[in-house]
Amino acid sequence: MTAGSAARRRRGGGRRLRADARRNRARVLEAAREVFAAEGLAVPLDEIARRAGVGAGTVYRHFPTKEALFEAVVTDRIKALTKAGHEALARIDAGADPGEAFFGQLAVVVADAGSKMDLADALVGAGVDLQQATLDAAGDLRATLGELLTRAQSADAVRTDIDVADLHALVAGAVAAERARATDTRPGRLTQIISDGLRPARSTTG
Structure with missing residues (x-):
């Protein structure tokens, strides 16, 4: 050799x-x-x-440590959601409807946050300080959602009086609403109601 x-x-x-x-x-x-x-x-x-x-x-x-593993789980999921958001943006660039891409990603984020919220709750309850990697991942996700919002608003699919801070508050509200109705046989129904409120009002006059 x-x-x-x-x-x-x-x-x-x-x-x-x-x-x-x-x-x-x-x-x-x-x-x-x-x-x-x-x-x-x-x-x-x-x-x-x-x-x-x-x-x-x-x-x-x-x-x-167990806390390090736990935070890695949370960070990994945030990154997966961000990747899905980037894929939604790529679909828009390829000609997909910006409104459908935005509302689809919104539903994914709310559903995932609702099912994994026990992890985030336990992380905070355990007194674990969030590391910079997790904070950066969360920032990337917020930025991706903001870009999807801007694209949808430009396509007149979302009302223009909503900003990124409003969107984040609405996501938190949708997660809380879905968790409060966890026994509902129609998962995602409340998220759909919130999404309907984000759409521009349409004139009914002829």
Whole structure:
């Protein structure tokens, strides 16, 4: 074996290890997301490792504390919502209806926040200080929603007297409303009512 081929094998091995680490991290986050949502913060990291199918050392290498893992779960979900928002903007650029893209993303954010709010509530209740990565991710999501709002308003799909601060308050209100009606057999109904209020008034005169 030449020195060059040995070096290539070492570099290749490094890539495989990095890929394995990414996969393991994703498995831990998925297991933690399910456990925290169902059972709260009381579940030990060793149990999360077992459910993820990895060793406890793997969990501790990525997340030295339970709080760090918990915040990573929240941050990961925020980033996923932001990615969905970017995809909605791309669809608009490709010719999709801006109003449909905006209201579709609004419904996704409210539904996700409502189902995962127990995570955010527990994070705050546990006294965990939000790290800059989480704050930055939340800022990116707000900016993406703001851009979708602007596109929809330009297309006359959303009333123009609504600004980004109003939108964020309405999202929070929609989440609270859906949670208050968690037993409703028509999930998303209250979000739809709020969305209808965001649409421009249409003249009924001929």
